[in-house]
Amino acid sequence: MKYLLLAFTLVLGGCQSAYYSAMEQVGYHKREILTDRVEDAQESQEDAQEQFSSALEQLQTLVSFDGGDLEAVYDDVRSEYLASEEAANEVRSRIDAIDDVAQALFVEWQDELEQYQSANLRRDSQKQLSATQRQYRSMLQSMNRAADKMDPILAKLKDNELYLKHNLNAKAVMAIGNEFDGLKREVQTLIKEMNSAIAESDQFIQALGN
Incomplete structure (x- = not known):
């Protein structure tokens, strides 16, 4: 709990260097x-996969629409789009947080190389x-x-949500359905890329701990 409170206070202050120093003190x-942060990013990528899949499923429901309250279906499509946008922003935020601390770590590591008295240990640390x-x-x-696969x-x-908003009829549903297969392939590619990124980050975490 003390870590969380300290982190919250310092992040609000907008000073990452002070945050890292304070964390080291504890x-x-x-x-x-x-x-x-890498683990947090993995979680956000998994959440994004689930959310984009959910948005795709909702569009499938729309494409298969066969009578009923089309307004309610539109509301669901809009909700899924907004949730997908939020999930994408979270992924980006997590990646930025990773890079911030990684760069701070590498600068510190490089600076500390000068503190070695042993040339062999310095050389080994430089290799690491x-x-x-x-x-x-x-x-x-x-x-x-x-x-980057999330953006298209x-x-x-968003196009589907806007088009449906202003053309709430069977013709709009058909138009969206014509593009559904292409969107499905893009979501499948996104999931594959994220799984690869998660696997690679697992390897990085393992190497970092050695």
Whole structure:
């Protein structure tokens, strides 16, 4: 609880360096923060997968519409779009948080290389830093590649919501249905990319802990 309260206070102050320093004073170091943030990002990616799949299922319900309250179906489509937008923003936010602490960790690690008296230990630590940075860049690229897949899907979900809003009839449903298969493929690709990013981040966490 003390970690959460301290973190909340310092984040509100907008000073990440002060936040990291304060966390270290209570034994919570950048390496641990980075691990936790990667795990948080994994969770947000899993949530996003579920949400985009839910939005797709709702569109499937719309495409299969066979009488009833079309207004209610539209409300559900809009709700799913808004929830998908929120999930995407959360993924982006988590990735940004990862990069913030990772860069702070790497700067600190590089600076501390100068403190070694042993050339062998310094050289070994430099190798570890370089390897960690390479693996980190690969993981971050994978996360961003998956996150980029969300944008065209969100655009299509928004198009569908707008079109249905102003054309609440069977013709609109048919028009949306004509594009459903393409959207389904994009969601499937997104899920595949996110699964790959999650798997790569698992490897990074394991390497970071060694």
